Every structure is written in C-alpha cells, then in structure tokens.
Amino acid sequence: MPLSSRHLLGLQGVPKEDIQLILDTATTFREVLERPIKRVPTLQGKTIVNLFYENSTRTRISFELAEKRLSADAINFAVSSSSVSKGETFKDTMKNIEAMKVDMVVVRHSAAGAPQFLTKICDANIINAGDGIHEHPTQGLLDMYSIREKKGKLEGLKVCIVGDIAHSRVALSNIFGLKTMGAEVSVCGPLTMIPRYIEELGVKVIHNIDEAIQENDVLNVLRIQLERKAREYFPSIREYARYFGITEERLEKNGKEVLILHPGPINRGVELSSGVADGLNQIILQQVTNGVAIRMAVLYLLGTLK
Amino acid sequence: MKTILKNVNLLHPEQKINEKGKDILLIDGVISKIGGLSKEDSTDAKVFDFSGKYVVPGFFDMHVHLREPGREDEETVVTGCNAAANGGFTGIACMPNTEPAIDSAEVVEFIKKQAANHLVDVNVVAAATVGRKGEIISPMAELREAGVVGFSDDGFAIKTSAILKRALEYSQMYNLPIIEHCEDETLAGGAMNEGVNSTMLGLPPIPSIAEDLIVMRDIIIGEYTGGKVHIAHISTKRAVEMVREAKKKGIRVTAEVTPHHFSLTDDAVKTYDTNTKMSPPLRTQEDMNEILKGLKDGTIDCIASDHAPHSPEEKEVEFDHAPNGITGIETEVGLALSELVHKKVLSLEELINKMAVNPRKILNLPVPKFEAGQPANFTILDTEEIWTVDLSKSKSKSKNSPFDNRLLTGKAVAAVNNKKMFYQDKFVEL
Numbered sequence: 209m210p211l212s213s214r215h216l217l218g219l220q221g222v223p224k225e226d227i228q229l230i231l232d233t234a235t236t237f238r239e240v241l242e243r244p245i246k247r248v249p250t251l252q253g254k255t256i257v258n259l260f261y262e263n264s265t266r267t268r269i270s271f272e273l274a275e276k277r278l279s280a281d282a283i284n285f286a287v288s289s290s291s292v293s294k295g296e297t298f299k300d301t302m303k304n305i306e307a308m309k310v311d312m313v314v315v316r317h318s319a320a321g322a323p324q325f326l327t328k329i330c331d332a333n334i335i336n337a338g339d340g341i342h343e344h345p346t347q348g349l350l351d352m353y354s355i356r357e358k359k360g361k362l363e364g365l366k367v368c369i370v371g372d373i374a375h376s377r378v379a380l381s382n383i384f385g386l387k388t389m390g391a392e393v394s395v396c397g398p399l400t401m402i403p404r405y406i407e408e409l410g411v412k413v414i415h416n417i418d419e420a421i422q423e424n425d426v427l428n429v430l431r432i433q434l435e436r437k438a439r440e441y442f443p444s445i446r447e448y449a450r451y452f453g454i455t456e457e458r459l460e461k462n463g464k465e466v467l468i469l470h471p472g473p474i475n476r477g478v479e480l481s482s483g484v485a486d487g488l489n490q491i492i493l494q495q496v497t498n499g500v501a502i503r504m505a506v507l508y509l510l511g512t513l514k
Numbered sequence: 515m516k517t518i519l520k521n522v523n524l525l526h527p528e529q530k531i532n533e534k535g536k537d538i539l540l541i542d543g544v545i546s547k548i549g550g551l552s553k554e555d556s557t558d559a560k561v562f563d564f565s566g567k568y569v570v571p572g573f574f575d576m577h578v579h580l581r582e583p584g585r586e587d588e589e590t591v592v593t594g595c596n597a598a599a600n601g602g603f604t605g606i607a608c609m610p611n612t613e614p615a616i617d618s619a620e621v622v623e624f625i626k627k628q629a630a631n632h633l634v635d636v637n638v639v640a641a642a643t644v645g646r647k648g649e650i651i652s653p654m655a656e657l658r659e660a661g662v663v664g665f666s667d668d669g670f671a672i673k674t675s676a677i678l679k680r681a682l683e684y685s686q687m688y689n690l691p692i693i694e695h696c697e698d699e700t701l702a703g704g705a706m707n708e709g710v711n712s713t714m715l716g717l718p719p720i721p722s723i724a725e726d727l728i729v730m731r732d733i734i735i736g737e738y739t740g741g742k743v744h745i746a747h748i749s750t751k752r753a754v755e756m757v758r759e760a761k762k763k764g765i766r767v768t769a770e771v772t773p774h775h776f777s778l779t780d781d782a783v784k785t786y787d788t789n790t791k792m793s794p795p796l797r798t799q800e801d802m803n804e805i806l807k808g809l810k811d812g813t814i815d816c817i818a819s820d821h822a823p824h825s826p827e828e829k830e831v832e833f834d835h836a837p838n839g840i841t842g843i844e845t846e847v848g849l850a851l852s853e854l855v856h857k858k859v860l861s862l863e864e865l866i867n868k869m870a871v872n873p874r875k876i877l878n879l880p881v882p883k884f885e886a887g888q889p890a891n892f893t894i895l896d897t898e899e900i901w902t903v904d905l906s907k908s909k910s911k912s913k914n915s916p917f918d919n920r921l922l923t924g925k926a927v928a929a930v931n932n933k934k935m936f937y938q939d940k941f942v943e944l
C-alpha cells in the first residue's frame with residue numbers, strides 16, 4: 209500500500225497506516241544499513257535537492273546519507289542569509305532550482321509554512337526538514353521509531369515532551385504523530401515555554417518535572433536554546449537546570465524506569481545532568497543510524513509513488 | 515446633460531425615504547426631479563434602466579490605504595479611486611502611512627490634486643504625530659485648514675499614553691477624531707492570532723489582549739480628555755464589549771470593522787496563504803460572533819475595508835516575511851450584503867447607515883441628500899445578483915485578496931458622484 213500523500217509536510221493529519229508503513233519500511237532499511245554494502249539502487253536516476261535556509265549540519269548529513277544509500281543524485285543548496293538580504297526571494301530560488309528538473313526537495317526553513325508554499329510553486333515531492341517552530345516530521349518519526357524499538361509499541365504508552373515546547377518544531381511533530389499512534393502525550397516545561405492553547409490538541413500540561421517522571425514511560429527531552437532570544441523565556445540557566453533539568457538523583461528519587469530521548473546535541477548540566485547524558489550515549493548513537501533509516505524510508509516511499 | 519435613472523427603489527434611512535419604482539431625472543449631475551417625470555423631461559435624456567435596483571446615498575469607506583506618494587507600484591490615488599468606484603463607493607478617507615507620511619499640508623494638497631475631478635471624493639486622514647513616530651503631535655491646526663478629516667498613526671497605535679492624551683486634547687478643538695490602530699507593540703509582532711491555530715501552524719502568535727489593552731487605554735484617555743476616539747478595524751470580543759460599555763457611559767468613542775473580520779476566522783490561515791495575513795489578524799469564531807452582535811446593536815458604527823495593496827513580490831513570500839494587509843474595497847459591498855444583510859444580521863437600511871451615513875458623521879462630512887437641487891451622490895445596488903469575485907478584473911493595482919473566486923450575493927452595480935457615473939466597467943459623464 210502506498211502513502212496517501214505525495215509530500216511530507218508534517219505529521220498533522222498523516223494517517224496511522226502511513227506512519228506504520230514508514231516505520232516498518234525504516235526497519236527494513238535499518239537492516240540494509242547493517243550490511244557491508246549499504247547501497248540499494250531504488251532511487252537511481254532521481255535528483256533530490258537539499259534546500260537548507262538554516263544551518264543544520266546534522267539533519268542535512270542524515271538526509272544526504274539516506275539519499276546516497278538509495279543511489280539518488282543529491283544536490284546541496286545552502287542558502288545563506290546574505291543572498292536573502294540581497295533580495296533573491298524564496299520563490300526565485302525555487303524557480304531556479306526547478307529548472308534543474310528535480311524530483312524531490314528536502315527543505316529546511318526558518319519560516320513556518322515554507323514547505324507548503326513550495327508545493328504551490330513546484331511539482332517535486334516536498335519533504336519538510338524543519339519549518340520554523342512548526343514541524344520537523346522526520347525527527348518526529350525518528351523519535352517514534354526509537355521509542356517503538358525500545359518499548360516494542362507506541363499504543364498506550366505515556367510520553368512527555370520536556371522543555372521549550374513553544375519554540376520547538378520537534379514537539380508538534382511528536383504530538384501529532386504519537387497521538388495518531390495511540391500514545392498519551394503530555395508536555396512539561398516552564399509555562400512561558402508552553403503554547404497557551406496546547407491542551408486543545410489533547411495534550412496534558414505538567415510543570416513539575418518529578419510529576420513528569422513519575423507519570424510517564426518516556427521522556428523526550430528537547431534541547432534548550434541558549435541564545436539571547438530564547439533566554440528571555442526563563443530567568444536563568446541555573447534556575448532552569450534546577451527545576452526542569454533531569455538528574456540521576458531525580459530519576460532515582462522517583463524510582464522509576466523511564467526511557468529518555470534527546471535529539472542532541474545535549475546541553476550538559478542544563479536539560480540533562482552529565483551523568484544522565486552519559487547513560488544516553490548509546491541511544492543517541494543508535495538514533496543517528498535510525499535517523500538515516502527513517503529518511504531512507506520517507507524518500508523511498510515518496511520517490512516510488514506513482 | 516439630462517440623465518434618467520429609470521424604475522429604481524429609493525432608500526435613504528436618514529431621510530426616511532423608502533420608495534419603489536421611481537424615475538430620477540438628473541441635469542448635469544444634479545437631482546432635478548424624483549418621480550413625476552413628464553414627457554418633456556425625457557426628451558434628449560440618456561436613460562439607464564435600473565429596474566429592481568436600489569438607489570442609496572453614496573457609500574463611504576473611511577479606511578483606505580492609497581500608496582501614493584511612495585509606493586505607486588502598488589496603488590496610486592487614481593487607481594485606488596477607480597477601485598473604490600468599481601466597489602460602489604463615492605467617497606473614501608485615505609490613511610497617512612505613505613512615504614513620506616501625510617503629516618504636512620503639502621502632502622495633503624498633493625493627494626487632493628491627484629484626486630481632483632474623480633468620481634470618488636478623497637478625504638485625507640493625516641498622521642497624528644510627526645512622521646508617525648509617536649513623539650510630537652502633528653501640526654493639526656494647519657492640517658485641518660488643508661482639509662483633513664481626522665488623525666491617525668495607523669499601522670501603529672499612538673505610541674505612548676502621554677502623546678495620545680495630547681493628541682486628543684489638541685484635536686478636539688476642531689472636533690476631529692483620533693483614529694486608532696489598537697495594538698500593544700510589546701505584545702504584538704507575531705504573524706497571526708494566538709489560538710489553537712497558531713499553535714498548530716507554528717506561527718508566532720499575537721494575543722487578542724494586544725488589541726484589548728490599547729482599546730481600554732484609548733477609552734480611558736478619551737473619557738478623561740473628552741476627545742473623539744475612533745477604533746479602527748475592531749477585531750476582538752473584548753474590544754467590542756468595551757466599546758459597548760463606553761458608549762453606554764456616554765464616552766465619545768466610535769468603531770469600524772472590516773469585511774474580513776466579519777467574514778473570515780483564523781481558520782483561513784491554515785493554508786499559509788499570505789493573503790490571510792493582516793493587522794489586526796483574523797480572529798476566532800467567538801470574536802466574530804461578538805462583532806456581528808456589535809454590528810447589530812450599534813456598538814460598531816461602520817464598515818471600512820482597510821484596503822491595503824501590496825505587490826506580488828512582497829506577498830509571494832514565506833508567511834512570516836509577508837507584509838500585513840489585503841485589498842478589499844471592491845469586495846466590501848458584496849461581502850456586507852452576503853454576510854450581513856442576507857444572513858439577517860443587518861437590514862438593508864442599517865447597512866446603509868454603516869456604509870454611507872455613520873462614517874461621514876464621524877468625520878463631520880455632510881451626508882448626501884435625496885432632493886431636487888442636491889448633487890447626485892448615489893450607490894446603486896443589486897441586492898440579489900449572484901457573482902463570483904474575479905481579481906483579474908480588479909481596478910486596484912494590487913490583487914492581494916483572500917476572496918478571489920468567492921461566491922457573493924449582492925453587489926454595487928453603479929456609483930454616481932461629481933457628474934459622473936461608474937457603470938458596466940466604465941466612467942460615464944452625466
């Protein structure tokens with residue numbers, strides 16, 4: 209059964225069958241990645257553009273690797289903010305790229321809705337690699353994949369997303385995807401970092417980290433942005449670490465086995481204590497491989513759609 | 515020249531005129547006779563059959579952005595007036611956020627010169643502060659002498675309470691309103707209304723309290739100074755409630771609403787169409803319900819488009835980066851008839867008050883009269899015509915409207931003023 213949409217713009221509204229299909233396909237590709245020859249010819253002759261308006265080496269490399277493993281031709285197109293300020297618009301750039309007859313565009317952009325905009329002005333399959341504070345669907349799929357790998361299921365699990373929910377593109381993708389798959393989702397963080405209407409998405413709001421630990425099977429801990437703008441939402445890093453940071457003592461005190469995910473890189477001593485971060489190393493490395501497998505699955509499923 | 519408008523329904527709520535099937539004789543654009551036309555009257559007259567159509571006092575839009583001077587690529591005084599005539603308006607007031615801002619008599623005169631001899635009367639709203647910077651009040655006495663009808667820093671609220679107080683004190687010497695774009699800058703700066711939709715779309719939110727707070731401030735300072743405050747493009751439930759209460763207390767406050775705020779909610783943003791981005795942003799159903807209630811009970815005095823032309827280069831960008839504003843003067847009457855009259859929010863008479871009578875009263879302008887010897891200043895309505903908005907036919911230089919292809923019931927078929935009629939896509943001399 210093929211995917212129901214020719215783009216992956218977000219996980220909002222993506223049916224359960226599609227998510228299931230992507231996760232299952234990723235399992236197959238995960239095996240490919242364990243082989244000595246990691247390349248499959250499935251997207252031979254397809255051209256994929258990685259259009260990055262924001263610097264995100266990790267996401268870009270993950271997509272690039274996935275494209276190479278599928279034998280597609282990958283073109284990287286990093287747009288510096290300087291060419292934007294020179295007056296070349298998003299639309300101009302896209303029109304230039306389309307002239308190269310590309311099959312798929314992987315786009316990362318600081319403005320929410322930029323991938324939707326692309327679907328209106330070009331014919332390629334569009335894959336959202338993160339748009340503003342909206343969605344980052346492949347990261348959401350990766351998190352679900354990792355949870356399923358560790359816990360064996362998603363349905364009925366209690367998952368809490370911890371951190372700056374309001375300025376995260378990962379949070380929404382997790383919320384939409386996990387809820388579709390039957391998990392119970394909550395968010396935990398300072399109220400200044402929680403969107404006011406998040407509960408209307410069927411999400412519980414917690415602002416006590418101990419409660420979040422006690423009540424959940426999985427904590428998906430977001431990276432706290434430490435630049436000045438983000439820093440206006442909480443009093444100090446020290447205070448954040450003390451009241452929302454996850455430490456070994458905290459985990460021990462609550463005496464509960466929880467699976468902790470983090471998209472990396474970790475701010476040690478802020479959202480996770482050094483000890484907790486050390487314990488996560490193994491999982492984070494696995495997540496890198498899982499990330500390639502998920503992106504291979506998405507590219508493969510979209511690229512072979514009729 | 516003699517012109518006969520044949521078999522019309524006359525409706526003028528202020529003059530309590532409601533007559534069906536009359537012929538109107540105009541001589542050189544002046545009303546000569548209403549009804550009782552003789553055979554002689556018809557000789558050599560140009561006859562326009564308007565059977566079943568309503569002749570009402572010419573509509574007036576008190577909130578229009580002409581982009582001249584400064585952005586003539588987006589709109590000029592003339593193209594804006596053409597669009598107004600096509601939308602059924604015989605008068606407009608233009609806002610001062612041009613480049614340079616309308617804060618001197620010279621710019622006012624320039625605009626008046628550009629508008630001379632047009633069917634549409636252009637009235638000028640000048641900046642309330644020099645350069646719209648919110649620091650020093652503009653030369654209001656001189657501007658008034660140059661003919662301005664009000665003051666506004668539209669695009670922003672007047673920056674501080676102190677300057678607003680001064681502006682209201684000074685302007686009331688001339689009984690001119692301060693027209694306020696109510697938005698607390700420290701809370702605004704987002705891209706859409708804060709709500710479940712902004713959360714789902716990942717767009718930076720603007721909370722409704724950004725508007726509420728400034729409306730509250732303005733009412734309080736208005737009451738204290740006794741000046742005239744006009745709330746532009748009201749959009750929140752709480753703001754409507756506050757204006758209602760203020761009016762009950764006898765405070766001199768009036769309010770306008772745009773067609774988009776009574777016909778769209780922030781659900782429309784879901785497509786990331788930048789033609790759904792404006793300031794104030796589209797709000798929720800709850801806000802819209804209160805707006806409809808406010809229109810019905812008289813809290814909201816008038817309807818104004820906030821016609822804001824933008825070039826495609828500016829609008830065809832990422833939602834975050836797009837400028838605020840949509841064109842609206844050509845869809846205004848159709849939306850008002852469809853959404854308000856046909857849905858029984860307002861009677862046709864009430865709509866005429868909100869589109870022809872009240873805006874002129876707020877700006878101290880005379881309301882056109884239906885009697886012999888008066889210049890003909892009419893809007894002619896077909897309340898039942900079903901039509902589809904086609905932006906490619908718009909007379910505005912810009913086409914940034916979310917209403918393209920919208921099916922509407924009722925439209926302005928003609929506008930008559932200054933010895934001219936706009937009818938069937940062209941200007942006719944009378």
Ligand SMILES: [Zn+2]
Pocket residue numbers: 668669670695746747793794
């Ligand atoms: Zn405004």
Ligand SMILES: [Zn+2]
Pocket residue numbers: 577579609668669820
């Ligand atoms: Zn305006």
